[in-house]
Amino acid sequence: MIDIQAIKQRFGIIGNSSDLNRAIEVAVQVAPTDLSVLITGESGVGKEVFPQIIHQFSARKHGKYIAVNCGAIPEGTIDSELFGHMKGSFTGALSDRKGYFEEADSGTIFLDEVGELPLATQVRLLRVIEAGEYIKVGSSQVHKTNVRVVAATNIDIMKAINEGRFREDLYYRLNTVPVDVPPLRERKEDINLLFRKFAHDFAERYRMPTVRLDDEAKHVLNTYQWPGNIRQLKNITEQISVIEQERIIDSAMVRSYLPHFHEHQLPAIYKNTGDNTFSSEREILYKVLFDMKKDMNDLKKLVFDLMQNDSADKQLQTENARIINKLHEEDKVDFNVDDYAHADDVYPSVPAIHKNKINDDHHIEDTEEYIEESLSLEKHEKELIEKALEKHNRKRKGAAKELGISERTLYRKIKEYNIN
Numbered sequence: 053m054i055d056i057q058a059i060k061q062r063f064g065i066i067g068n069s070s071d072l073n074r075a076i077e078v079a080v081q082v083a084p085t086d087l088s089v090l091i092t093g094e095s096g097v098g099k100e101v102f103p104q105i106i107h108q109f110s111a112r113k114h115g116k117y118i119a120v121n122c123g124a125i126p127e128g129t130i131d132s133e134l135f136g137h138m139k140g141s142f143t144g145a146l147s148d149r150k151g152y153f154e155e156a157d158s159g160t161i162f163l164d165e166v167g168e169l170p171l172a173t174q175v176r177l178l179r180v181i182e183a184g185e186y187i188k189v190g191s192s193q194v195h196k197t198n199v200r201v202v203a204a205t206n207i208d209i210m211k212a213i214n215e216g217r218f219r220e221d222l223y224y225r226l227n228t229v230p231v232d233v234p235p236l237r238e239r240k241e242d243i244n245l246l247f248r249k250f251a252h253d254f255a256e257r258y259r260m261p262t263v264r265l266d267d268e269a270k271h272v273l274n275t276y277q278w279p280g281n282i283r284q285l286k287n288i289t290e291q292i293s294v295i296e297q298e299r300i301i302d303s304a305m306v307r308s309y310l311p312h313f314h315e316h317q318l319p320a321i322y323k324n325t326g327d328n329t330f331s332s333e334r335e336i337l338y339k340v341l342f343d344m345k346k347d348m349n350d351l352k353k354l355v356f357d358l359m360q361n362d363s364a365d366k367q368l369q370t371e372n373a374r375i376i377n378k379l380h381e382e383d384k385v386d387f388n389v390d391d392y393a394h395a396d397d398v399y400p401s402v403p404a405i406h407k408n409k410i411n412d413d414h415h416i417e418d419t420e421e422y423i424e425e426s427l428s429l430e431k432h433e434k435e436l437i438e439k440a441l442e443k444h445n446r447k448r449k450g451a452a453k454e455l456g457i458s459e460r461t462l463y464r465k466i467k468e469y470n471i472n
Contacts, residue, residue: 180197288309
């Protein structure tokens with residue numbers, strides 16, 4: 053039977069959570085085998101302890117145990133770090149170098165943040181796990197190794213697979229036995245235990261009395277969500293131990309060290325951000341360009357509609373004149389000046405094309421001539437810009453927003469049309 057308490061004392065694990073105990077049991081049970089293990093959990097939950105448990109309870113405990121943070125190694129050197137390289141294989145390779153897989157032969161290698169590995173390195177890692185073979189950078193010779201691989205990640209692996217950032221076959225090779233480490237917010241019964249342990253350790257380190265929590269302060273810690281998990285709790289305990297003069301900590305003091313504290317945080321409310329969420333700066337740039345294109349199309353459509361309306365008015369006037377002339381010919385009537393002067397009464401829809409002011413003696417006193425409007429695009433554009441500037445008190449920023457163009461474009465148009 054597995055002695056969970058003895059394992060906790062040996063590896064410095066604090067807590068009595070059932071989920072935590074289950075994770076320890078799985079790690080101990082899988083340790084005697086050579087199966088690959090994938091440890092999952094959020095950042096700061098203490099995933100690095102479980103590979104040590106697996107190594108110490110395995111037949112490889114007398115071999116080397118090497119922990120590698122894959123996220124901290126540059127992409128250009130990760131292959132050399134893991135598999136080694138030959139002299140002269142790249143700039144700076146002054147001699148042959150052993151990789152971690154060669155150094156850890158007959159032992160255990162822990163690949164932390166394995167989800168950060170480049171795809172090319174993932175292919176090499178898959179071959180090591182399946183066949184125990186690897187090739188050094190700059191070499192063509194196949195080397196053998198007998199290494200037990202334990203990996204850990206805090207990212208959503210299935211999401212990374214769907215996005216093409218992680219190989220599905222490598223995931224199933226690593227995930228032969230999964231070990232899930234619960235976050236601190238799901239181990240509420242362990243929060244006060246961890247705080248007391250950290251407070252005691254810091255009191256000894258800094259030679260000062262141990263800080264203690266009152267009941268309300270304990271309630272505050274239990275209701276906080278702890279996004280940074282155990283690492284965050286440890287940091288906050290150290291801050292309180294060093295900064296606060298009082299050794300009895302109340303709820304107000306604790307709240308001052310907890311960022312974005314809200315006492316009622318569950319159930320969590322999902323906020324749908326819709327189309328305003330972008331995964332990269334490139335998508336934001338595309339969205340801005342598409343909006344600018346849409347604004348320009350709207351402006352062009354507005355000008356085109358104005359031109360169409362002017363053309364329609366002219367066509368309507370021509371058609372009305374044709375209808376009047378046709379009626380005059382068909383009815384064989386004298387279409388004198390009086391009849392034409394009152395055409396608006398007979399045909400309300402017919403505008404006066406050459407409307408004469410008639411006196412009582414049927415003599416023309418004055419003539420108002422219809423002047424056709426210009427269909428110039430530049431003229432309409434200039435008028436729109438002047439109206440927009442007038443609407444916004446000659447301020448270019450508001451006018452540009454009203455027109456749907458950039459302020460730089462508006463400034464250029466003002467100079468081009470010599471607008472004051």
